[in-house]
Amino acid sequence: MVRKKVMAMVLAAVVSVSALAGCGNTAANSDQGAADTGTGEAAAASNESGDESKENITVSMFLQDSADQAISTDLPIIKEITKRTGVNFEFVPAPNTEDQFREKFNVTVASGDIPDIMVSTYRDDMMKVAEQGTFAVLNDYIDQYAPNLKKILDENPEYIRDLRASDGNIYFMPFIGAVRTFKVWMLRGDWLEKLGLDVPVTLDDWYNVLKAFKEQDPNGNGEADEIPYTTRNTQAGVLAFMEAFGISGFEANEQFFIEDGKVKYAYTDPRCKDALEFINKLYNEGLIDPEYATNDTNVWLSRLTNEISGSCQDTTARAYALGTQVASANEGSDAYFVVVAPPKGPDGTQMTTSQMQPVRGYTAISADSPYIKEIVQLFDYFYSEEGSLLMNFGIEGETYTMENGVPTYTDIIAKDEQGRSILSMLNIYGHREWAYKQDIGYEDALLDKTYVDYRNEMEEYIRPTIPALSFTEDEREVINSTYTEIQTYKDEMINKFIMGKEPLDNFDKFVQTLKDMGIDDVLAVEQAAYDRYIR
Template sequence: MKAPTTTDELYEVLKAFKEKDPNGNGKNDEIPFTTRNKLRGLLAFIEPFGVSFEEDFYVENGQVKYTYTNPKLKEALAFAAKLYREGLIDKEYITNDQKVWESRFTNQLSGITFDSFPRIEYLEKLVAKADPKVNMIGITPLKGPSGNAYTKSQQTLIKNGFAISSKSKYKAELAKMHDWFYCEEGQLAMNFGKLGETYTMENNQPKYTDLIMKDQNKSPLIKMYELGHREFAYQWDIRYENAMVTPKIEKIRDSITPFIKDKFPAALSYKQAERDVLNSKFAEITTYKDEMVNKFIMGAEPLDKFDDYVKNIEKIGLDSVLKIQQASYERYMKR
């Protein structure tokens, strides 16, 4: 089958995985789509309807609104619920860990997932142990009923964060260490590892060594993770990805670029009084939202109760949360 470009085409591909016995064992045991990313792993089914799990808030005509009360979400959840009901989505998507996710592919039960680009090569190596002819591809964001295709899924510029305890005896030393991560030498170390061991410099550009590039069982990205790379606060350097991906993966990655839309700013700042409200009301809203969205998808709650769900979120205190987000967003835009 051709790679799907619309939600309708995706549905047909998922049905074929479910009904055509692609693993050839004569059993109806296929789980067409699986994920290790919990609810966010279903993003590809949601964004075609004009709403994204990548952001809690979005801006419409200058007004900050809450993603999970967006009327468009109801139609998106209806599509995801249909896929779940027909066994096209992994029934255990909210509990799958890394090992279960991998086993779905190595046991040839699943054929589709949502993940980062380097995982294509990683999964290919895993599946090749069962089927050397494996060929995994990437697809661009799907068109939904509105005919629009986009994604807000993207890597952030800054990875993680750090803090220094007020009780530390070494505040100055720790500050200097953290500051080093943002100088040229520190940036190279955090993005590429150890000079002469994990990378070399050729024509003033970093190039990974065979230790990274030629591991028989792991993709370069996973090998770097194994060595303790990229798990601290630093600025990502796109060259780390360019240096490790194959031409195939690079082509897939770059095909997504025209579809990427900016998401709601993650670096907003709040006054203490605003934080107090968010820590109480928004935390409660988030807990309730997570529970109900999964119930809608899994059929535990009918979607005709979506309006009641929205009203309950409003009762918890959505209006006060939105006022805080609006004020913080406006401060951010004036900076």
């Protein structure tokens, strides 16, 4: 899916002769290694002709599109990329919803007509396809043609572990995020002031604050209509309280966690029962949203903007925006949200596993593409200082200017007349999240200083989650044949425990059923993959 253009190619081959630590065999280390990876000979040939003039190329790229603006070669940032690199694009856009994106990804792979470049945030999907031989092994190409990425990987070897497949090879160039903090705890600061309440610290404090929000009419309408805590994250939104009991599990990728070198499952841990008792108490007393299991973003937002709810767990950016949204919807309102530390549990535990992983996206190259080297060079440019500015801030003089050495978004991006966000405006200009390294300044520009400080302060409470693991085909078969059914049963029972439809006296029976369904087999697979990861 490539076609040549008749112009001189701008990309020049950049050769780095040192080996990439942990990236498997290289041509310098082993002739057999080059044969095994299928890249040694191709990389050497590319190196020999690297300084020669090349024709412009057009590459096809499969990627998740933005709801703000359909991807197009006419968008300013895309045009600027082509201008600087000589690489033209044929985009194969995929839907921006998870289910539809993954369906199109699978259909595209099954067709055998693989675009030159495929971009996805779904690691296991990409790993499975890579190990079937669909994507090019990039070990040697990164060594020889990606000096900027190689430097990042050398300085951050944990990124290599996240990228490495179970066969030991690297098939992807990563999108690397800048911020760790993800979801934070927030409350209406003006409600706390009105009711003379301190910021809650312990679970008991949270119970008392939510009780006051429920009973003391903080919205001032004279009605007992408050729903103190709401969520748009369905079950996960109320299971956030689990963390005060020392276990993670309220997000799908955190239900397995590491403790003393062992992989554990949150819902068979005895502490889960203690957490459910507390959450059930909140539910029974009307302190958490009775419709948490079905809420979507619109319902959640209406609870907050209509001043029915005054607390939730969500992103720092949401905390920043919510005060303005609530105040705008209610004349004379002085609404604002404060971000607070995670609730401290009975044994003093105060932590969160909610975090954004450094490696958040995966860019792969078709094994059949004739332009593997050139595509590696293209994306390596985005890890350079100049390329990073383009990917994070756009086009100098148009979407940003340099002020005292700091890139600063122009009004066309930061102060859109239609009220669209900075991220939305960048997407409209052609920004997309493929392989590059995010700049912290990009994130900071989305918030004012108070909320940047909130976000940074919350990092001290983050506890590492289980890393991104790579599974063999046999291990995937165990997970695929067992875990979906376990998840369905677990979700149903957890909701029943929270809502009181199933007595918590039956928790041990619930755990035994999970074991009968094969959770121990899944744990064994996770443990084996984790043991490989840390070696």
